Amino acid sequence: MNYIVLQNENALYYECKFSCDNAIFLSLGKERFFITDSRYEIEAKERVEGATVVISKNLLDELIATLKSNKVKKVAIDPIEWDLYSFRKVKESLPLKFSYKPAFSHNKRIIKSAQEIEYLREAVKIGRKSFKAIAKALTERQGASEQELNFLAESILRDFGRRDISFEPILALSENAAKPHALPTERKLQLDDLILLDAGVKYKRYCSDRTRTAYYNGETLRFNYKQHFSDKKIQKAYDTVLKAHDKAIAKARCGMTGSEIDKIARDVIEKAGFGKEFVHSTGHGVGLDIHEMPYISAKSTTVIEDAMVFTIEPGIYIADAFGIRIEDMVVMQNGRAEVL
Amino acid sequence: MNYIVLQNENALYYECKFSCDNAIFLSLGKERFFITDSRYEIEAKERVEGATVVISKNLLDELIATLKSNKVKKVAIDPIEWDLYSFRKVKESLPLKFSYKPAFSHNKRIIKSAQEIEYLREAVKIGRKSFKAIAKALTERQGASEQELNFLAESILRDFGRRDISFEPILALSENAAKPHALPTERKLQLDDLILLDAGVKYKRYCSDRTRTAYYNGETLRFNYKQHFSDKKIQKAYDTVLKAHDKAIAKARCGMTGSEIDKIARDVIEKAGFGKEFVHSTGHGVGLDIHEMPYISAKSTTVIEDAMVFTIEPGIYIADAFGIRIEDMVVMQNGRAEVL
Numbered sequence: 001m002n003y004i005v006l007q008n009e010n011a012l013y014y015e016c017k018f019s020c021d022n023a024i025f026l027s028l029g030k031e032r033f034f035i036t037d038s039r040y041e042i043e044a045k046e047r048v049e050g051a052t053v054v055i056s057k058n059l060l061d062e063l064i065a066t067l068k069s070n071k072v073k074k075v076a077i078d079p080i081e082w083d084l085y086s087f088r089k090v091k092e093s094l095p096l097k098f099s100y101k102p103a104f105s106h107n108k109r110i111i112k113s114a115q116e117i118e119y120l121r122e123a124v125k126i127g128r129k130s131f132k133a134i135a136k137a138l139t140e141r142q143g144a145s146e147q148e149l150n151f152l153a154e155s156i157l158r159d160f161g162r163r164d165i166s167f168e169p170i171l172a173l174s175e176n177a178a179k180p181h182a183l184p185t186e187r188k189l190q191l192d193d194l195i196l197l198d199a200g201v202k203y204k205r206y207c208s209d210r211t212r213t214a215y216y217n218g219e220t221l222r223f224n225y226k227q228h229f230s231d232k233k234i235q236k237a238y239d240t241v242l243k244a245h246d247k248a249i250a251k252a253r254c255g256m257t258g259s260e261i262d263k264i265a266r267d268v269i270e271k272a273g274f275g276k277e278f279v280h281s282t283g284h285g286v287g288l289d290i291h292e293m294p295y296i297s298a299k300s301t302t303v304i305e306d307a308m309v310f311t312i313e314p315g316i317y318i319a320d321a322f323g324i325r326i327e328d329m330v331v332m333q334n335g336r337a338e339v340l
Numbered sequence: 341m342n343y344i345v346l347q348n349e350n351a352l353y354y355e356c357k358f359s360c361d362n363a364i365f366l367s368l369g370k371e372r373f374f375i376t377d378s379r380y381e382i383e384a385k386e387r388v389e390g391a392t393v394v395i396s397k398n399l400l401d402e403l404i405a406t407l408k409s410n411k412v413k414k415v416a417i418d419p420i421e422w423d424l425y426s427f428r429k430v431k432e433s434l435p436l437k438f439s440y441k442p443a444f445s446h447n448k449r450i451i452k453s454a455q456e457i458e459y460l461r462e463a464v465k466i467g468r469k470s471f472k473a474i475a476k477a478l479t480e481r482q483g484a485s486e487q488e489l490n491f492l493a494e495s496i497l498r499d500f501g502r503r504d505i506s507f508e509p510i511l512a513l514s515e516n517a518a519k520p521h522a523l524p525t526e527r528k529l530q531l532d533d534l535i536l537l538d539a540g541v542k543y544k545r546y547c548s549d550r551t552r553t554a555y556y557n558g559e560t561l562r563f564n565y566k567q568h569f570s571d572k573k574i575q576k577a578y579d580t581v582l583k584a585h586d587k588a589i590a591k592a593r594c595g596m597t598g599s600e601i602d603k604i605a606r607d608v609i610e611k612a613g614f615g616k617e618f619v620h621s622t623g624h625g626v627g628l629d630i631h632e633m634p635y636i637s638a639k640s641t642t643v644i645e646d647a648m649v650f651t652i653e654p655g656i657y658i659a660d661a662f663g664i665r666i667e668d669m670v671v672m673q674n675g676r677a678e679v680l
Contacts, residue, residue: 038619039520079425085442087424102425151503163491180379279378
């Protein structure tokens with residue numbers, strides 16, 4: 001099958017071990033082309049594997065010329081990845097038949113190789129170390145604002161991750177943690193606060209992703225599973241989220257769909273009376289992209305297999321009060337989920 | 341004119357002073373809608389200005405329903421911004437006429453408001469301070485690798501920029517500077533090296549962009565215009581780039597096209613015999629995006645007006661030997677270019 005990868009760094013990297021911010025990849029079976037501009041010529045020629053590097057001032061024109069000279073009749077593209085402008089230009093230039101493959105690269109990447117799992121394991125390890133260092137640094141920051149704490153957390157992550165982080169970390173206090181994707185405010189860290197930290201680093205371009213929710217009493221802060229909150233409602237919600245997290249990991253099996261695993265976590269939370277407060281899905285795949293397949297959501301029909309890697313991250317969010325989320329990455333091995 | 345902004349953070353922010361990584365904006369003249377998911381509900385309702393916040397699990401379905409209930413017949417979209425998947429879904433659901441406006445938001449944003457210019461001026465000021473701090477930090481780093489130096493530069497930029505930088509900085513040594521978008525290597529900083537630094541920070545989401553090329557003699561490093569290289573060919577190229585930079589800024593006028601300004605710089609470099617080594621265009625607009633309109637390139641037909649902001653950044657690149665670039669941001673005021 002002929003296919004094109006358009007301007008998508010991780011998809012490009014997966015094809016030929018190099019990417020840059022202006023490139024198109026064309027596979028015609030045995031012949032494969034990496035089309036980029038002169039700014040990337042030297043590095044592309046050094047690093048691209050298994051494809052001919054073509055330098056051009058206009059990548060789309062070059063793509064059209066290559067399709068034409070190779071008499072290509074049919075080509076697969078990902079309609080999510082393609083912009084309408086490029087599509088219209090190619091379509092108007094050639095009598096080409098398109099086959100639409102949504103999430104083409106993500107589908108290819110859903111089963112991880114042994115090396116990818118090794119990289120992901122290492123990323124998670126560095127992420128775990130970062131959380132320890134952040135906990136230590138936060139302990140004495142009573143009175144610092146969320147913005148300062150976020151900056152501190154990001155600096156530590158960038159240090160451990162040698163600059164590359166999976167996404168801007170989320171560090172939210174008590175009522176701000178009720179927003180699953182909170183932006184940092186001027187709110188100051190106080191005794192009795194809840195601290196939610198969602199963060200990850202990259203190792204050889206592969207992402208880690210981890211969330212912990214902890215109680216701040218001014219003494220040693222620890223991002224452990226075991227937490228004691230002074231507020232009983234928070235403690236009940238926390239214990240529920242932890243139970244949902246543990247059960248989903250213990251009971252996940254190959255052969256289940258994403259929605260069946262989502263249901264394991266969701267049932268625990270619903271039984272405890274917090275069903276409406278678990279506003280997102282249970283998890284998502286992780287790899288070169290921080291969000292990829294398989295999705296562990298109520299709608300996911302993907303059948304889970306060995307060597308898939310995804311998060312388990314149930315949560316409970318009570319508006320204006322608090323939010324709790326506990327997240328780990330797992331890899332399916334021998335039919336079961338192993339925490340990375 | 342009705343229009344839609346799809347999943348483009350800076351374009352969304354420009355419309356209503358808030359953005360997040362999952363949102364669609366629809367303007368129907370007086371009625372304006374900001375459609376996002378429940379993760380962003382609290383913040384969107386607090387911060388969105390001049391639009392109704394609509395929360396939905398499926399943004400495209402919500403958009404289609406809103407277009408339908410408002411009996412919209414025609415709508416403008418940016419085909420560069422739209423993915424083919426979303427377009428096909430909307431098109432198949434409604435008898436809607438699309439008007440294609442490539443670079444719709446960039447076109448709207450080409451003339452900066454007084455406040456935007458103030459923000460850009462402040463971003464440039466912070467960027468300039470960062471360069472001073474980086475120069476000081478680099479002075480004693482003889483023997484450190486490009487990777488370490490890049491990490492150091494980025495840490496300083498993030499510190500000055502309060503976490504937000506315009507792009508990953510480029511810090512390249514001598515022969516590596518020949519690649520305009522170099523990735524850092526293990527190459528160590530030595531006496532007699534040339535150091536090229538291209539970097540910027542953000543202030544209230546507005547970007548700065550700056551490049552300097554300096555000579556490293558182990559003593560005080562300065563990212564000044566005045567540089568003395570031990571190698572005569574490098575010095576000749578440097579003086580040529582500086583002359584092209586100065587002349588383009590001095591001679592740029594409102595009423596000229598982007599290509600006419602590009603030509604001022606290009607002519608200086610061609611006359612000095614380096615024409616083929618100036619491989620990119622002279623500049624680009626800067627604002628919420630690091631690259632926006634107007635483009636200062638050989639092909640640009642954009643007529644330059646007051647309150648446009650763009651870079652002037654000529655360069656000369658000799659493969660395997662060295663690269664030089666000098667870049668400043670200018671704002672057009674009273675018909676002329678003022679360096680920010």
